[in-house]
Amino acid sequence: MSKTSEKDAAVRDLLAAASGQKFSTVLADPPWRFENRTGKMAPEHKRLARYGTMTVEDICGLPVAAITAETAHLYLWVPNALLPEGLAVLAAWGFTYKTNLVWHKVRKDGGPDGRGVGFYFRNTTELLLFGVRGKNARTLAPGRRQVNILRTMKREHSRKPDETYELIERCSSGPYFEMFARGKRESWTVWGDQSEDYFPDWPTYANHSQSQSADSATTNQRTGSDHQLKLLQERRRYFNDV
Numbered sequence: 588m589s590k591t592s593e594k595d596a597a598v599r600d601l602l603a604a605a606s607g608q609k610f611s612t613v614l615a616d617p618p619w620r621f622e623n624r625t626g627k628m629a630p631e632h633k634r635l636a637r638y639g640t641m642t643v644e645d646i647c648g649l650p651v652a653a654i655t656a657e658t659a660h661l662y663l664w665v666p667n668a669l670l671p672e673g674l675a676v677l678a679a680w681g682f683t684y685k686t687n688l689v690w691h692k693v694r695k696d697g698g699p700d701g702r703g704v705g706f707y708f709r710n711t712t713e714l715l716l717f718g719v720r721g722k723n724a725r726t727l728a729p730g731r732r733q734v735n736i737l738r739t740m741k742r743e744h745s746r747k748p749d750e751t752y753e754l755i756e757r758c759s760s761g762p763y764f765e766m767f768a769r770g771k772r773e774s775w776t777v778w779g780d781q782s783e784d785y786f787p788d789w790p791t792y793a794n795h796s797q798s799q800s801a802d803s804a805t806t807n808q809r810t811g812s813d814h815q816l817k818l819l820q821e822r823r824r825y826f827n828d829v
């Protein structure tokens with residue numbers, strides 16, 4: 588697919604997933620493309636690629652304002668190195684930056700999980716930018732008691748904490764829309780090319796999001812026996828491989 592048709596397909600699919608609804612809260616975790624100073628995609632990123640990526644320009648071009656209510660909240664994950672780009676995307680989608688939540692990746696014993704990467708410093712945090720649009724856009728009452736830090740253990744590549752959903756549901760009104768979702772979730776409309784079927788097919792942490800312990804509880808609210816069967820088969824293959 589050409590670059591333009593890939594971009595057009597993303598716009599079309601996003602609008603189709605929203606199916607005319609206007610959402611009061613949007614959560615987005617874009618597939619950021621890391622580029623080096625010459626504008627080339629970082630080679631180590633290509634080598635480790637787990638999914639297709641998008642340019643900041645294409646992410647900015649997604650018609651998010653068209654699928655949100657007049658008054659709405661946006662939660663946008665952004666890697667530390669791309670903070671300026673994150674703020675640009677938030678503005679391009681029609682939101683005003685207000686504050687952020689910090690995800691602190693910790694080990695089982697609660698200490699900082701230093702297995703991350705970082706050219707200048709070893710990253711153990713990630714930012715969830717918070718922006719609003721429209722009038723009376725304050726968070727719900729529990730939001731004002733909510734501290735702006737989440738401390739949880741890392742799971743597979745790019746996987747964000749499930750606690751984020753519960754936090755958002757407490758602090759912001761529905762209907763809820765997730766962009767670039769990996770898996771379904773009750774009470775949320777989801778969009779993303781891995782939103783239907785997702786299973787990490789690379790060696791990763793035992794507590795990854797699709798492991799038995801994880802999906803027995805609150806994580807992906809997948810339904811349907813065919814799907815369960817497929818997951819079991821994939822899981823078996825996965826554990827035989829690693």
Ligand SMILES: C[S@@+](CC[C@H](N)C(=O)[O-])C[C@H]1O[C@@H](n2cnc3c(N)ncnc32)[C@H](O)[C@@H]1O
Nearest residue numbers: 597616618638639745746747767769779780781
């Ligand atoms: C950073 S990951 C999201 C991770 C997710 N929040 C989680 O916690 O597992 C970005 C997702 O965007 C998807 N994606 C990449 N390009 C896309 C496109 N053009 N249209 C829709 N989804 C895309 C990727 O396949 C990947 O699932």
